[in-house]
Amino acid sequence: MPTFDGGHYFLTVLVPVKTKPAPDETASPVHALRKKLDMLPPAQQTPACCDDQSPFARNTRNHFARFVVIDDVAYNGRVTENSICLLIRNALSKKKINLVEAQPQDHLTCPFLLFAAEIDAASGADTERDSYLATLWATMEHELREIFTHCEGFAGVNDSASFAKYIASCQIETTMPFNDYYVDIKATVQSLPKLPADQYIIVPGLGALVLLFGLFVFIYGSWSMGFMVVLVGAAVLAVGLWLAYAGLMKAGAKPFPAAEDSNLPTVLKALHLQRVFARFAIDNQLLAADPNSAEQFYARFGDFVAAHDPNNLGVIDDRPDPGYRQTQKPGIVGIFEI
């Protein structure tokens, strides 16, 4: 289940985009959609522009989120063949292959909007996805409406529950998640399910032995008895191999544990502490160098810890606590904000 791995839910959604303008519109829906996406703040974060934060920065659950418009699938060109083989085949067969006739090509029936987001999650349950989507609806309903209005089937969406249902209906499995947080490799290896090789080997091994014995009986003894034993052996071997395969796949589907402190609020708090601690270190380096002022230095560090509240992440209901300043705000990290 790679949609959930390492303490993060990897949401991948493909939403069909309308192919005809609404009655009172002239612009192509995919054109209008792209224009809307280009007007979202992060798209405008060229050096020349904008202090606005992305609407996704209004919550504290998504690490990354992106929209991509997919117009069509790419055509890779004709499937090539060895021309000598083709020549021989055409000479021998009545059904000639004409290289001038185009091969079938795949196309999409409409453009699709890809929405992908990585969010903090404990178990990967659907309810976690839905609670994230509800947070999005609560914090950026206006933008979501402007984007998804160009997509099929959005007309009935009018609250967080129907939005979650709409997105869930377009969700596809994420097959290659990418966790960019350092894991404790030793602990992760220890957490991996043990593969009881003996269990996987004993049943199919037994089946194989029975099968061989049956063959022996078949050749040197009674053929009818031998045939029966061969059948039993083959059945046991097949079941054993399938069990081994299913067991391996099940073990492989178990998600990796979360990397320590890899949820967004903790990462933001760490960024904040890194900045303010650099300030603390610069301001107190002369004190730190002098053994006689150890006590004073220790007291200052106590003040620092008290002021910056390392255990308070400053989050209320998946959103930054409006009254709390001792953490980094989500979104683009400014160079001055502390």
Added chain:
Amino acid sequence: MAVHLDLADIQGNVLVAYGLQGFYKGRVMVFHIDKAESGRKFVTELLPMITTAQACPPGTSPGPKCPVAVNIAFTFYGLLALGVPIRTLRGMPDEFIDGMIARARMLGDDFHDGWTNKWDEVWTKSGLAFGPSNYTVHILITLNAQMDVDTGKAVPELASVTSQINNLARDSGGVTLLTGHNPPGRGVRRDYQDLSLIIKQREDGKYVPIPKEHFGFTDGIGDPVFEGQYSLEDEQAKVKGNGALDGKGNWRPLATGEFLLGYPDEAQEIAGAAMPLEFSRNGTFMAYRKMHQNVAAFTAFMDEKVEQFRVVAGIENVDHARETLMAKMAGRWSDGVPISLAPTWEEWDAFNKKYPNVHHATDPNGWAARNVALANFSFGDDPDGLKCPLTAHMRRVNTRDMLGPTDGDGTVLTNRRRILRRGLLYGESPDGAHDTDEQGVLMLIVCASLFRQFEFVQQQWINYGLDAGAGSDTCPIVGNHSDGAPGGKHGPKAKFVIPADPASGKPPFIVEGIPQFVETRGGEYFFVPSMTALRMIGMGVVDPT
């Protein structure tokens, strides 16, 4: 089969740092082409004067036959003005077409608001610059001259070659010398950029150069060594510390294609270049960067910070502390000894006793041994920068074996980011010199891809700290140093961290509020053609089909 270079086809300034080969003086002339035909005539008539690597081979002294070395290069718009076909020019790299001033933000050259007003006027009109002020730089001619030891000035041939070139330009009927190697409206309007090493008079009255740049560091020690550049014997002598290091500690020369177009590079391929191949082959690219040095600000800052550093680092002697602070920022002691090999004052002293700084004429073996010792080191044994800080200037610009994906990968990642350092100093910096005076380094950076090599080093390693594990910290010496003004675009005050060994019980030292020590005062990107390409450009026969 090893690469054998056709030295007579390659311009001499690609293979040789003239300043280290007896050419202590120099001059830069830049021209604008008004008419393609005149430009081609000018190029053709200059051709016999151009100094090739054959005329001034690496590793030798120039001798009396070559008092002045003449080299030429073109901007993108210069090639366009000369009538080089569009089909050839479309194979030119983006950054070369952009030109340096268009890329100033990315390079970190926008040191402060109104930075272009501090640039020398001649470099401020780039690209197409439509309209009456269309005097954009098209041709760069660099003259490197030997010095008259009796006067400390350039040999008289420099003046005669200059007027010869000026006459060629005038007679061509459509090539104009561009003046203004000075900020707009300030100072004397200079026709040329004159260059010189720092010269001093000996007791016997003769003048000699000293190998220092204006801040007081010995310069010109490390420079990449690539295949085909030197004779096998010289290559063996120079490759240690200057070439590529494998995982087993062996040094080899870098691939030729990193510095000359048309040869296999460190990616084991011949990179695409403007066609036809004979137009690009044996040519390369060059960034011209006039870097002003605020010597007074540098000296004052050292004076201000040395006492704090002395206390935090626990160094008794204030002179020792000052030298150590400078060395930690540069990565080398002021005489060039790498701090990686001699991390403390005492070890520095011991290094100089073991490898005394002798003159190559009196003790060639001792001189050679010191040169190898100055270059041959790596950073693999110092991952935390306890000896040489990860953000020291030298460790940033040539990361050596620091960034290998795994231990024992040698310099594999750095091999694609090397640059040849050519160029010379300008101005003088006697005691009491002001930052408003003219003094600095004219950097001529040569590499096959300005984007992949020079610009990467400048943006990622000099003006950013991520690869050194130092966040947004920039190079303490040549980096863009934010003054921390609220609302400014470069963030908080520039800082530099000198790590301390945790076992010593001492805290690291953090230097904060570094002023701008080095400022770009102009420059441009140039294509340095081979003699073949020059001949083709002059004749107008570049044929990309």
